[in-house]
Amino acid sequence: MKPLQITARISQRFQQATIRSKIIVLIMGTVLVALFLAGVALLVDDVLRERRRLVANVMGVAQVISSNSTAAVTFRDKNALNEILASLARRPNILMACVYDSSLKVLGSFTRPQALAFCPPSPSDQVYEFSWDNFTVSEPILLENTRIGTLLIISDLREMREAVLVHALITLFTIFLAALAAFWLSRRIEHFVSDPLHELARTARVISEKGDYSIRAEKASDAEMSLLIEAFNHMLARVEEQNQEHERLLQEAQNAVRVRDEFLSIASHELRTPLTSLRGGMELIHRLVDKDLISTYPRQRLLKLLATNDQEFTRFSRLVDDLLDVTRISSGHLTLRPELVDLKQVVHKVLRQLQTEINVSRSSIALDLKGREPGMWDRFRIEQVLLNLVSNAVKYGGGNAITIATRTDEDSAVISVQDHGIGISANDQINLFQRFARAASSRHFGGLGLGLYISRQIVEAHGGKIQISSSLGEGTTITVELPLRVAERDRGRDSA
Ligand SMILES: Nc1ncnc2c1ncn2[C@@H]1O[C@H](COP(=O)(O)OP(=O)(O)O)[C@@H](O)[C@H]1O
Ligand SMILES: [Mg+2]
Structure with a gap:
């Protein structure tokens, strides 16, 4: 998998993670980066300080040996010289010491059994010099300000490395403890941020499950969350209002339909009543005419029948007029x-x-x-x-x-x-x-x-x-x- 793909996958996983995990990852990430950088700075500072200490230490020794060796070099007294150099055996970090005369001939030396057997052909030009695993000091041997020889001391770096290693371990352990503390703290504080969000999500779920828009989310104490919750509650209030409005409109529509149905049944009944009566009258007259009985039918009854028909007709036309008036009124x-x-x-x-x-x-x-x-x-x-x-x-x-x-x-x-x-x-x-x-x-x-x-x-x-x-x-x-x-x-x- 390419590095780009890995980064993309990590950021995708991060986006999908819960807010709780994100907060912990953020806090821990920040703390670990800060601790790591601080640890590196401490370690660099430590290495430099240990080097300075080593330089001061070995150069001090070199100066003492060099001034003690002036007479032995002048008289080329190898025995005396070796005796002086042998005092270095008490310093375990010093691996070797060599004394050269002005023509770079070795006049005397001290070697530790495990170290180099021979003095280098010539001392270094540098006053001191670090290599991967040792440290070399070249100290001139002077007689009345004239250089009569050179003292070369090679020291190992074991002591310095041990000290740095111990410090590094302490730093690492401190970082580990600090990271643990940060983790514990982040677990304790993440809920301040995530709890209101969870509460909000819970409220939203309850609302959508129950369809009850009168429920409100509880107020939060921090500014952004309370803004969010306020906006959420405001939205709920609007939804509730709209629901009530829909409910009202639905009721109105249902009422209108009910009124219309009632009206249709009443209207058809009302219109049918005079029509039935009119029809009865017409049928009677029709039968009388048909059977040629009209002249024998009592005149008073016939007139009454016609009057009733006339009334029913008036009643019918009044109903129709009323209906027409309603239409007129509604259409202005x-x-x-x-x-x-x-x-x-x-x-x-x-x-x-x-x-x-x-x-x-x-x-x-x-x-x-x-x-x-x-x-x-x-x-x-x-x-x-x-x-x-x-x-x-x-x-x-x-x-x-x-x-x-x-x-x-x-x-x-x-x-x-x-x-x-x-x-x-x-x-x-x-x-x-x-x-x-x-x-x-x-x-x-x-x-x-x-x-x-x-x-x-x-x-x-x-x-x-x-x-x-x-x-x-x-x-x-x-x-x-x-x-x-x-x-x-x-x-x-x-x-x-
Ligand atoms: N004088 C009245 N006494 C008692 N109730 C009345 C009177 N006038 C009207 N109402 C009531 O008012 C309703 C509406 O009257 P109206 O609009 O004339 O309709 P309708 O007479 O066709 O029923 C009537 O159904 C009746 O219940
Ligand atoms: Mg009336």
Whole structure:
């Protein structure tokens, strides 16, 4: 494997390692490099110091021997010279000593048994010199400042090497101890860094397993981690918010679907009822004509049949009109055509239209029509509002008395329709002006739940307001307040 591949593999392994291992490797790496460099520096310093000590030591000896040898060299007294040199035997590091005269002839020598047997042919020119395994000193022998010979001493490096080796071992041992201490320390401190990360990872895992975004990571004490955890918690809060929003939208969508389905089933039932009745009437007439019995059929019954058919037809077209109005309102196409409208006329017209229903319900209608000032309104739409309110009063009024009151003041007209019927609970009143909202049981009362919604849209398009006051079982009063003149901006406004 090439060195490059090895480096790549090591860095890949390092990247894949846990944060815990990375921290330990980083601390240990840094400590070991620092200790190694410090150890090398100490060792170099040690070698230099030991060399200096050796040089000083051997040169001191050389100087003493050289000055002691002056007389023996002068008189070429080999015996005396050898005796002087023999004193070197007490210094175990000195392997050999040779004395040369000025013509480089060896006058005397000292050799240790294990060392070189012969003096080198000439002493070195250098004052001292290190070779791989020994150290040589050349000391001139002087007589009154004249060089009469040279003393050569060769010392081994054993002592110096031993000292350096001992120091190196001590240094190595210290490095080993320091590395152990660093390892122990790094194990103890790595969790300060890695614990918050593990905690964060644990929280993230729990959240993803449980899908519970209300869980939060615990705050960390150091700056970067607490920033990270803050950002993490912030993100969770956003996710939670979005989840809630999705939940809400889903609920809304489900509600809308439910309301639509309910509406479809009610609408089809509501539309079918007048159609069935109409069909029954038509079939009867068809049979009478077919069997040529029409002239013998009692005239009163025939007229009643036609009147019923007419009512059912009106009921059917009102339902269709309501549905069309809802579409108009949602698409913003409810336009007003204001003209002068006399409320009194409107009330009478509506009562005429509802005559049959009123008769069937047996409710008595009391009128309290004050105020003569006509308003600038869309006649057809105001009639529609009143028709809705009075038909509700008749439908839900339980046959009790109904009061229709109108009055006008300086710039507005107030119309109220009061009944003493089933009433509406406070809870149901909240949403009653919404599309398809119904409070009464659909088993007892038909209806699409559009009358109040459309009425409110019309009243508001005129710049007015509609209010409900009711209590369950006691009756209901609906009050409409209309400005006498539709403000310019409201005229033909798109009412959504
Ligand atoms: N005068 C009233 N008395 C009691 N309940 C009423 C009265 N007017 C309206 N409501 C309630 O309000 C609901 C909505 O009325 P409306 O929009 O006219 O729809 P619909 O009459 O077709 O049901 C009715 O279903 C009924 O429960
Ligand atoms: Mg109604």
